[in-house]
Amino acid sequence: MGVMKDRPFTPMLERLRDTGLRPTRQRLALARLLFEGGNRHVTAEQLHAEARREEIPVSLATIYNTLNQFRKAGLLREVVVDSSRSWFDTNLEDHHHFFHEATGALTDFEAEGLAVEGVPRAPTGTEIDRVEVIVRLRDAG
Amino acid sequence: MGVMKDRPFTPMLERLRDTGLRPTRQRLALARLLFEGGNRHVTAEQLHAEARREEIPVSLATIYNTLNQFRKAGLLREVVVDSSRSWFDTNLEDHHHFFHEATGALTDFEAEGLAVEGVPRAPTGTEIDRVEVIVRLRDAG
DNA sequence: CAACAGTTTAGATTTGTTCTAATCTGATTG
């Protein structure tokens, strides 16, 4: 509801064109890594390493450009949980995150079933953009 | 409940000694900036600038050391809202944050009155450390 | 297929943070 879900087989090429981004070799290849095969979280360095493994010729600068363009185009969301690097999340549905401090592992959980009540009103001149819930985990003891 | 609150006039010196940190000139001066005069949020650079203004001779390295030691000692909490820098919060009570994306302004709101319900159980082997709520704000339209 | 705006790139740059190793200082002890 709300979010217009892409049909699973919309070719990447079309999806990119729709955002106004030219479907170049690099963007197409990165889009495939990111969007084919389920939701995922990546950092720029991770995606770069993965691209190298798949022998996709793409520079780190382009990885950063592309992640930011995809984010601006609404194809990705940034998740801020870790002050040392930026995470990007392909899951656009309403959801929240588990963050395991010890390992840096980031996992989604659906917002369905979660209720945040009693959020105070936004300060004058502002309005609420999004309520983000981060559940920080430690090893069970 | 839970959090042992310091009496407001516990001298800084004692508070530091209690944490096992030697009350040096620098730590004492920084503790005064941080803890006297109400709760606040600072970045390392901000605190350094402030110290310079007050003519407290302290290096940026010491600011970082001190903020991290205070955090480990439980005198400060780190707030992760912004992937470009670390914020430290002197408010140790149970509370959450407004974050105004446009200006970078960070504000507290009390957890009292807020209810987060339906948080799924923690993945096996882990347990919930803390549930953090970040209310991201945009300019009212 | 010419032309050009948009894209990619290597490498330099910037920024926040941590590290290093030399110097200094608060606490302890005789």
Place this chain on the structure above:
DNA sequence: CAATCAGATTAGAACAAATCTAAACTGTTG
């Protein structure tokens, strides 16, 4: 109260993530 020494501070180097630069390249359009 002087000597000692673990712990603290420091300037500057080093590091890592991210952005910028300007030159080369490539989709698209006419």
